[in-house]
Amino acid sequence: MGADLRQLSELDRLIHEPARLAVVTILSMVESADFLYLQRETGLTKGNLSAHLSKLEAAGYVTIEKVFKGRIPLTICRLSTEGQRALTQYRQQLKQFLASTT
Amino acid sequence: MQTDVGQIEKAVRRYWYEDGIAEVVGGGTFIILGMYFALQEYLGGDSLLTGILQASMVLLFIGGAIAARWLISTLKTRFTYARTGYVEYRQPRRSPQMRAAIAFGLGMVLAASAAILVRVFGSPDLIVAISGVLFGASLVATAGRTSGLVRFYVLGALSVALGVLLAFAGLPEGYALGLLYGLIGVAALASGAWTLRRYLHENPVAAEVGDGG
Numbered sequence: 301m302g303a304d305l306r307q308l309s310e311l312d313r314l315i316h317e318p319a320r321l322a323v324v325t326i327l328s329m330v331e332s333a334d335f336l337y338l339q340r341e342t343g344l345t346k347g348n349l350s351a352h353l354s355k356l357e358a359a360g361y362v363t364i365e366k367v368f369k370g371r372i373p374l375t376i377c378r379l380s381t382e383g384q385r386a387l388t389q390y391r392q393q394l395k396q397f398l399a400s401t402t
Numbered sequence: 403m404q405t406d407v408g409q410i411e412k413a414v415r416r417y418w419y420e421d422g423i424a425e426v427v428g429g430g431t432f433i434i435l436g437m438y439f440a441l442q443e444y445l446g447g448d449s450l451l452t453g454i455l456q457a458s459m460v461l462l463f464i465g466g467a468i469a470a471r472w473l474i475s476t477l478k479t480r481f482t483y484a485r486t487g488y489v490e491y492r493q494p495r496r497s498p499q500m501r502a503a504i505a506f507g508l509g510m511v512l513a514a515s516a517a518i519l520v521r522v523f524g525s526p527d528l529i530v531a532i533s534g535v536l537f538g539a540s541l542v543a544t545a546g547r548t549s550g551l552v553r554f555y556v557l558g559a560l561s562v563a564l565g566v567l568l569a570f571a572g573l574p575e576g577y578a579l580g581l582l583y584g585l586i587g588v589a590a591l592a593s594g595a596w597t598l599r600r601y602l603h604e605n606p607v608a609a610e611v612g613d614g615g
Binding site (some may be wrong): 312321322325326329330331332333334335336337338339340341369370372374 | 462493
């Protein structure tokens with residue numbers, strides 16, 4: 301396998317999946333966002349989004365917390381420092397790969 | 403599903419303005435500011451109340467900004483979060499004291515700039531034109547550029563046009579400034595109210611609010 305292709309295979313697959321990439325991108329731009337907002341912006345079903353968030357939480361990329369804002373129950377999601385680092389690294393790797401193939 | 407990262411980033415930035423609440427509150431604040439300037443003109447320069455009003459300008463700006471922020475947060479909790487979700491945007495990492503000092507400093511710089519402009523150019527009307535142009539430009543540069551929403555460009559253009567028109571209207575300074583802020587406020591309020599009405603119509607409250615995580 302060439303160096304370029306090897307670079308591609310080293311991409312973080314947890315982030316590379318489109319739905320999770322969308323979730324992580326949104327969370328990287330804000331302090332926190334709730335489940336409803338993430339569902340609306342990504343267009344995923346509740347079950348699907350829940351499954352993706354669980355994987356990201358298990359990897360330590362996202363923290364999930366249930367809180368009340370006024371009388372409204374919210375499931376608040378935050379990108380952890382590790383998640384932020386993983387996203388930055390993913391972007392760099394992808395950029396390098398694209399630069400080397402053009 | 404949305405997978406275009408650029409579009410996702412744009413949508414996140416636009417979300418703050420999607421319900422029109424910020425414009426409604428901002429518009430209301432501007433109407434109060436307009437009344438403040440017009441009241442000063444109405445009372446005349448020698449009145450004690452005018453002196454108090456002028457002295458409290460910086461406090462009014464800081465207090466207005468804090469009150470507007472609280473009101474936006476309260477209204478968003480009431481109308482937005484249950485419908486389309488909650489987002490907490492990143493704040494600059496500054497202490498409350500530092501923020502107050504920056505706001506105070508900005509207020510002083512603005513007041514001093516206005517006084518210098520009047521002294522140098524000798525025409526108070528220039529302040530009205532500059533206020534309109536500066537506000538219009540800052541609206542386009544901040545809300546317009548961040549959100550990409552056309553209504554902010556329209557409001558920005560309206561602010562510039564009103565500033566220039568009122569500068570040549572031959573009104574006393576306080577009334578011209580009051581009218582400028584008041585009319586911008588009414589336009590923002592109307593635009594925000596129309597946006598909020600459409601937002602509420604298009605986004606009924608979710609059956610199971612925020613649940614599922």
